[in-house]
Amino acid sequence: MSEILIKNVTLQGQQVDIQISGDRIIAINPHPKDEGVSGGITQLMSGIANFFSGMSSGDHGSGNLPNIAKSGMSRSAREGATVQKMKVIDGTGKWVIPGLINMHTHSGMSLTRGFEEDKPLVAWLNRVWEVEQGLNEEMIYWGTRLACLEMIKSGTTCFNDQYWMIDQAANAVEEAGIRAFHSYVFLDGGDAEKAKRQRKEAEIFFERSQKWDPRNHFTIAIHAPYTVCEENMTWVRDFTKENNLLIHIHLSETQNEVNESLRLYGKTPIRRMYDLGILSDRVLSAHSLWLNDEDIALLGETGVTTVHNVNSNLKLASGFRFRYQELLQAGANVTLGTDGCGSSNNLDMLETMKTTALLQKAWREDPAALPLNELLDMATVNAAKALRLNTGKIEVGALADLVLIETRNCAFTPMLDFYANLIYSANSSCVDTVICDGNILMENRHVPGEEEVLARANELALKLNGRI
């Protein structure tokens, strides 16, 4: 079991030490102001002594590192504990925030970054489907490793994915050390044979997912209401209810999708999903951009989680009037995502937060349209709630998914408002250290093995896009 002590880091303006044991946060103590010792390891050891003073009985407080470590650890860690097992991170000059959660991705699509720019939507989609014909398991694995690397580098510790060959994606996530939700994707195009085959496959994949690493979770995706037959949509409704699984769906992404739904069924896509009994608090609805008042009321009534993917919507010219305030007031849960790299080109949640806020303020003509604290909630606790994980916050008992932000740079000077600096001034280069599930995935901006991930992903992407 790993033990990590983060010394002298800043959490919501307070200097604290944070202790992690295994995958949980077990203690957050204010950092004593009167430490009085300065410099290097002496300061570190003194800090540890202060951190553990006042904890349960034992031979603490002598200033001798091995004794302190022994007395402060949990019983299991104490038995046979050695000094080397306690990893100490000096948090001086760093703030700690919860790991960010990206609620809509197609991680394997990282291999299509920059593959088709400045084209109309239909031409872009045709190219996606053409390129995806050439995907193989090796590509999915390394494409997902690339996505995970990018997310770690930009402070994301959990993502909600929808792509192909999910066993390979789950392997990549296990190796990378972060958390992910992988969908078995229903996309039958109305083909009855394929629809039947997909139902069998979904059951097989669900069964196989039981053996995945616990950081990987299984969900079912209805790609979109216009690509999946109603028989399969109601099958997904029943299967996910029976097995308490989340449903990941693209819903009301474009105006054209809504118009076609009205033409064919006399209903908006949201109303249609509601009437089919699909909407519930287990539904993660990507986009939800083109909504009328009734749609919003239905999403609120059923407690659906919506995922706003602002950069993808802008870049594909799908729209930008995401009705955040109305969704919030109706009782829907609102979260953020990047979408895949084929459309949004990166998986950067800090950039997503900034664009989301700027756009809400602009189209509402109201600078108070989306305050910083609500923006952060969308990228952390709201997402954790939707995924039913005790993460997205830093408190005792929560999962140890943390990000240390380096503040000794221009973006954070002056430090008048950390969150304004983080979202409006900084970029992901301020992400210094990332911890997920109590494991250090990146320290001082270096992720072990990143060079190999970049090399393999680049080589396979060139092959996939017909460049070599």
Ligand SMILES: [Zn+2]
């Ligand atoms: Zn998408």
